[in-house]
Amino acid sequence: xxxxxxxxxxxxxxxxxxxxxxxxxxxxxxxxxxxxxxxxxxxxxxxxxxxxxxxxxxxxxxxxxxxxxxxxxxxxxxxxxxxxxxxxxxxxxxxxxxxxxxxxxxxxxxxxxxxxxxxxxxxxxxxxxxxxxxxxxxxxxxxxxxxxxxxxxxxxxxxxxxxxxxxxxxxxxxxxxxxxxxxxxxxxxxxxxxxxxxxxxxxxxxxxxxxxxxxxxxxxxxxxxxxxxxxxxxxxxxxxxxxxxxxxxxxxxxxxxxxxxxxxxxxxxxxxxxxxxxxxxxxxxxxxxxxxxxxxxxxxxxxxxxxxxxxxxxxxxxxxxxxxxxxxxxxxxxxxxxxxxxxxxxxxxxxxxxxxxxxxxxxxxxxxxxxxxxxxxxxxxxxxxxxxxxxxxxxxxxxxxxxxxxxxxxxxxxxxxxxxxxxxxxxxxxxxxxxxxxxxxxxxxxx
Numbered sequence: 013x014x015x016x017x018x019x020x021x022x023x024x025x026x027x028x029x030x031x032x033x034x035x036x037x038x039x040x041x042x043x044x045x046x047x048x049x050x051x052x053x054x055x056x057x058x059x060x061x062x063x064x065x066x067x068x069x070x071x072x073x074x075x076x077x078x079x080x081x082x083x084x085x086x087x088x089x090x091x092x093x094x095x096x097x098x099x100x101x102x103x104x105x106x107x108x109x110x111x112x113x114x115x116x117x118x119x120x121x122x123x124x125x126x127x128x129x130x131x132x133x134x135x136x137x138x139x140x141x142x143x144x145x146x147x148x149x150x151x152x153x154x155x156x157x158x159x160x161x162x163x164x165x166x167x168x169x170x171x172x173x174x175x176x177x178x179x180x181x182x183x184x185x186x187x188x189x190x191x192x193x194x195x196x197x198x199x200x201x202x203x204x205x206x207x208x209x210x211x212x213x214x215x216x217x218x219x220x221x222x223x224x225x226x227x228x229x230x231x232x233x234x235x236x237x238x239x240x241x242x243x244x245x246x247x248x249x250x251x252x253x254x255x256x257x258x259x260x261x262x263x264x265x266x267x268x269x270x271x272x273x274x275x276x277x278x279x280x281x282x283x284x285x286x287x288x289x290x291x292x293x294x295x296x297x298x299x300x301x302x303x304x305x306x307x308x309x310x311x312x313x314x315x316x317x318x319x320x321x322x323x324x325x326x327x328x329x330x331x332x333x334x335x336x337x338x339x340x341x342x343x344x345x346x347x348x349x350x351x352x353x354x355x356x357x358x359x360x361x362x363x364x365x366x367x368x369x370x371x372x373x374x375x376x377x378x379x380x381x382x383x384x385x386x387x388x389x390x391x392x393x394x395x396x397x398x399x400x401x402x403x404x405x406x407x408x409x410x411x412x413x414x415x416x417x418x419x420x421x422x423x424x425x426x427x428x429x430x431x432x433x434x435x436x437x438x439x440x441x442x443x444x445x446x447x448x449x450x451x452x453x454x455x456x457x458x459x
Contacts, residue, residue, distance in 0.1 A: 069418025076410025082140030087400025111198025144399030155232020164322020174311025269448030276441035317377030346379020
C-alpha cells in the first residue's frame with residue numbers, strides 16, 4: 013500500500029505592500045498640500061503685502077530653486093542612510109518650516125517678502141528627497157507588474173491635495189486668515205512625521221509581512237534591498253557620490269528623453285499648484301472660497317486619471333504588451349488630453365472652463381507615470397541618486413513656470429498666453445516619449 017505523503021499547504025501571502033503605498037499616498041498628499049499653501053493664500057497675501065505679479069512669481073518659484081538643487085544630494089542621502097530615516101527628517105523639517113511661514117505677517121512688508129522667499133526655499137530643500145524616496149519604496153515593495161499602479165497612487169496624491177486640502181485651506185483663509193493656512197498645515201505634517209516612524213519599514217524588516225509576500229515581490233522583479241542604507245554594504249557610496257555614474261546616466265538617450273518629458277509634465281503640475289487658483293479668481297472672477305471648491309472637480313478628475321493611468325499601464329503589461337508600450341501609451345494619451353486646456357481661451361462660460369480643466373487634469377493624471385518609468389529603469393546601485401537626478405530636471409520647471417507665467421500675465425494682463433504655454437509643454441512631453449525615449453529598460457552601469 014503506497015505511503016501517504018503530506019502535501020504542504022500553500023501559505024497565503026500578506027498584502028502589506030498595499031498598506032505601505034496607502035500611507036505613502038497620505039504623506040505625499042501632505043507634501044503637495046504644503047507646497048500649495050502659498051497659492052491658496054496668494055491673493056490676500058498680495059493685498060496685505062503689496063506684492064506684484066512678478067514678485068509673486070518669484071515667491072512661487074522659491075520652493076523649486078532649492079527643491080531642484082537638493083535632488084542629487086537628497087538622492088545620495090537616501091542611498092547612504094536609508095529611505096525610512098531620510099524621509100522622516102524630510103517630512104518633519106518641511107512641515108516645521110511651513111508652520112513658520114504663518115508668522116511672516118509680524119514683520120514689515122519688505123522683510124516679510126524676503127522671509128517668505130527664504131522659508132519657501134528651505135521647505136523646497138527639505139522636500140528634495142521625498143519623491144526619489146517614494147520611487148525607492150515602489151521599487152522595493154512592488155513587483156514589476158504592480159509598480160505602475162503603486163507609483164500612480166502616490167503620484168495621484170497631488171490631486172487629492174486639491175480635492176481635500178484646497179477647499180479646506182480656502183475656508184481657513186476666508187474665515188481665519190491666510191497665516192493659519194501655514195500654521196495648521198505645518199502642525200499636521202509634524203504629527204504625520206512621527207507616525208511615519210511607526211509604520212514604514214524595509215520589506216524584510218516589516219513585522220507584518222510574510223515570506224510568501226517577499227517571494228512574490230522578489231520573483232516579480234522587486235528590489236527588496238533598495239530601501240536599505242548602503243552604509244554597511246561595502247558600497248561605493250561609502251566614499252561619496254560616483255560622478256562617473258551620473259555621467260553614464262546623462263549619456264543615456266532613454267533617460268534624457270524621460271527627463272525632458274518630466275520637465276514638461278511638471279510644468280503642468282506647477283501651473284496647477286501655483287497660478288491655477290489665481291486664474292480662477294483673477295481671470296474668472298471667483299471668490300477665494302468659490303475657487304477653492306471649484307478646484308475640487310478638476311482635482312478629482314486628475315486623481316481618477318492618475319489611478320486609472322497606473323492601472324491601465326499594469327493591465328497592458330499583464331496582457332503581454334512590452335514594458336515600453338505599457339508605460340508610453342498612457343503618457344501619450346494623457347498629454348494629448350492635457351493640451352486641451354488651451355480651449356479655455358475661447359469660451360466665457362464658467363461651467364465649460366471647469367469642464368475643460370477637468371479634462372486637462374484627468375489627462376495630466378493619466379499620463380503621470382514618470383516615477384513608474386524611473387522605478388523600472390533606474391540603475392539598482394543608485395536608485396535614490398538616479399531618482400534625484402530625474403526630479404532635478406522635472407523641478408527646474410518649478411522655477412521657470414511660475415516666473416514665465418508671471419511675466420506673461422504682467423505683459424498681457426491676461427492668462428491666455430499662460431494657458432498656451434502650459435498646453436504646448438504637454439505636447440512636447442508627448443513628442444519626447446515618442447521620438448527620444450526609445451525602449452524602456454533598467455540601465456546597467458559600467459564600473
